Amino acid sequence: MKLVVLIKFGGSLITDKTRSFTSKPGTIRRLCLELARARKKTGKLIIIGNGGGSFPHQPAVEYRTAEGMINRDSFRGIAVVQDAAARLNRIIVAQLLRAGENAITLNPSSFMITENGEIKKAFLVPILKLLESKMLPVVYGDVGLDEEKGCCILSTEKILNYLALKLKQRGYLVEKIILAGITDGVYDSRGKTISKLTPEKFSKFKKEIGVSDGIDVTGGMIHKVEQAMKLAKKGIETLIIDGKTTGNLKKAILDQEVKGTLIKK
Amino acid sequence: MKLVVLIKFGGSLITDKTRSFTSKPGTIRRLCLELARARKKTGKLIIIGNGGGSFPHQPAVEYRTAEGMINRDSFRGIAVVQDAAARLNRIIVAQLLRAGENAITLNPSSFMITENGEIKKAFLVPILKLLESKMLPVVYGDVGLDEEKGCCILSTEKILNYLALKLKQRGYLVEKIILAGITDGVYDSRGKTISKLTPEKFSKFKKEIGVSDGIDVTGGMIHKVEQAMKLAKKGIETLIIDGKTTGNLKKAILDQEVKGTLIKK
Numbered sequence: 001m002k003l004v005v006l007i008k009f010g011g012s013l014i015t016d017k018t019r020s021f022t023s024k025p026g027t028i029r030r031l032c033l034e035l036a037r038a039r040k041k042t043g044k045l046i047i048i049g050n051g052g053g054s055f056p057h058q059p060a061v062e063y064r065t066a067e068g069m070i071n072r073d074s075f076r077g078i079a080v081v082q083d084a085a086a087r088l089n090r091i092i093v094a095q096l097l098r099a100g101e102n103a104i105t106l107n108p109s110s111f112m113i114t115e116n117g118e119i120k121k122a123f124l125v126p127i128l129k130l131l132e133s134k135m136l137p138v139v140y141g142d143v144g145l146d147e148e149k150g151c152c153i154l155s156t157e158k159i160l161n162y163l164a165l166k167l168k169q170r171g172y173l174v175e176k177i178i179l180a181g182i183t184d185g186v187y188d189s190r191g192k193t194i195s196k197l198t199p200e201k202f203s204k205f206k207k208e209i210g211v212s213d214g215i216d217v218t219g220g221m222i223h224k225v226e227q228a229m230k231l232a233k234k235g236i237e238t239l240i241i242d243g244k245t246t247g248n249l250k251k252a253i254l255d256q257e258v259k260g261t262l263i264k265k
Numbered sequence: 266m267k268l269v270v271l272i273k274f275g276g277s278l279i280t281d282k283t284r285s286f287t288s289k290p291g292t293i294r295r296l297c298l299e300l301a302r303a304r305k306k307t308g309k310l311i312i313i314g315n316g317g318g319s320f321p322h323q324p325a326v327e328y329r330t331a332e333g334m335i336n337r338d339s340f341r342g343i344a345v346v347q348d349a350a351a352r353l354n355r356i357i358v359a360q361l362l363r364a365g366e367n368a369i370t371l372n373p374s375s376f377m378i379t380e381n382g383e384i385k386k387a388f389l390v391p392i393l394k395l396l397e398s399k400m401l402p403v404v405y406g407d408v409g410l411d412e413e414k415g416c417c418i419l420s421t422e423k424i425l426n427y428l429a430l431k432l433k434q435r436g437y438l439v440e441k442i443i444l445a446g447i448t449d450g451v452y453d454s455r456g457k458t459i460s461k462l463t464p465e466k467f468s469k470f471k472k473e474i475g476v477s478d479g480i481d482v483t484g485g486m487i488h489k490v491e492q493a494m495k496l497a498k499k500g501i502e503t504l505i506i507d508g509k510t511t512g513n514l515k516k517a518i519l520d521q522e523v524k525g526t527l528i529k530k
Contacts, residue, residue, distance in 0.1 A: 003336075009496055025318060071396070075367045075398055075399075076367055078367065078369065078400070079362060079364065079366075079367040079368055079369055079401075081366075082369055082370065083355075083358055083359070083362060083370075086351075086355060086370060087355060088360075090348075090355060093351075094348065095347055097344060097345065101344075101472075102340045102341055102343065102344040102345055104343065104347055104348065104374070105348075105351060105372065105374075105375070106346055106374075107370065107371075107372035107374045107375045108370075109369070110370070110371045110372045110375040110376045110388075110391060111303060111375045111376045111391075111432060113390045113391065121390065123375075123376055123387075123388030125378045125386065126374060126375055126376075126378065126410050129378070129410045129412075130410070132332070132416070133279075133340055134340075135340055135343070136344075145390070145391050145394045145395070147394075149396070154294065165478075188310060201383055241467070256486065
């Protein structure tokens with residue numbers, strides 16, 4: 001079976017946005033257990049990606065890492081941001097191991113290279129070997145080494161989307177990407193979850209953003225949706241769910257009904 | 266300047282061999298400061314590799330990771346050994362950052378693949394980019410994903426030696442590999458440091474091992490020397506020093522006289 005689901009644990013879901021370097025151990029533990037329980041009921045292959053949240057946030061802003069190597073301090077920024085992201089990833093992996101999962105970190109800055117913020121090349125042999133063995137590869141939002149501007153921020157969405165496309169090209173059936181965040185998907189102007197969002201609906205919806213401030217697209221939701229739209233056009237679905245609600249992640253993995261926004265062609 | 270020195274912080278030097286998951290913070294801190302001070306005096310490019318010592322040792326033995334994927338538990342072993350090694354590496358990187366170094370982890374299991382325990386392929390773009398920026402790449406003894414036997418143990422020596430050869434092929438001048446351990450180099454039958462060891466001397470010396478138990482080759486010293494001999498034949502020197510003695514590492518980096526064994530052609 002080569003059916004794959006890629007899952008993001010959102011940074012806002014697993015860390016306390018108001019305090020640097022503070023994870024949410026209870027939420028992380030529950031998400032890992034939901035994942036482990038779902039895995040026992042299904043033979044689907046899974047890849048996890050965790051966002052960085054309040055771990056790399058402060059140094060990434062301080063050193064303006066997303067802008068590239070802009071001054072001498074940028075080198076320090078790369079080092080400090082990478083360390084911060086790696087520290088949170090170890091907390092996630094520890095809980096995955098505790099939940100019985102054979103989780104293996106694949107450190108994006110070690111096996112990917114970007115060009116102007118987009119992933120240009122990646123060494124995929126390890127992740128393919130891990131999937132073959134039904135192990136659980138874990139990637140995470142990281143600093144990226146960039147051919148053009150020196151460095152960048154590699155978002156978890158970009159990493160998972162890149163991997164999803166590469167796996168599809170290699171004959172894997174990518175069922176979907178699940179983004180577990182802190183909202184019940186994408187909200188309409190009345191604050192109600194849009195259950196299905198197509199590229200056509202989104203182009204209309206995006207125009208509304210300019211004229212209406214009632215639509216909740218805060219917290220990088222636009223980035224998430226835009227990335228998902230690109231993927232939808234290539235035949236890969238994204239499901240945005242609220243990871244705070246117990247059971248949502250497990251249901252989403254098992255393809256049971258769950259409140260959220262499905263982004264598809 | 267493309268002069269490179271590769272340095273190993275030995276596992277026995279930085280961890281307490283008698284207690285699992287116990288690092289030696291004072292020693293680690295001092296080594297990182299010696300490195301940072303030497304770097305200020307020299308333009309040499311440096312790559313650090315840290316051994317795993319008592320962190321991955323116990324799970325690696327329990328799951329027999331070096332033997333490959335031998336049973337169902339082997340998958341668990343890969344995950345647990347990788348986590349243990351990564352945990353120690355974070356401690357090392359934290360101290361390197363504290364010493365002012367722009368240290369960046371390159372996680373070997375993410376960018377290298379082995380075949381029967383030997384490194385077969387590696388994604389070298391990130392390490393080359395980091396050296397270009399005069400940053401400090403940090404690798405470490407890790408689990409290896411193996412094309413032939415599923416998994417293996419990737420020793421820090423193997424990783425550093427591989428990188429040294431690849432850098433040499435790309436026009437870097439590899440000055441030497443420094444192995445900072447817990448002995449003053451390799452001892453002769455009277456317990457005296459052999460200051461220089463050539464392949465000819467070693468083949469004679471190796472024979473003595475069979476007939477004499479007076480030579481101190483414990484703690485994987487034979488493995489280290491054999492790896493170094495292979496490298497010496499290809500024109501790269503290895504210097505084995507005692508990292509416990511304050512100042513030794515700094516002197517070795519600055520190419521000042523230091524007690525130890527130099528392995529060269």
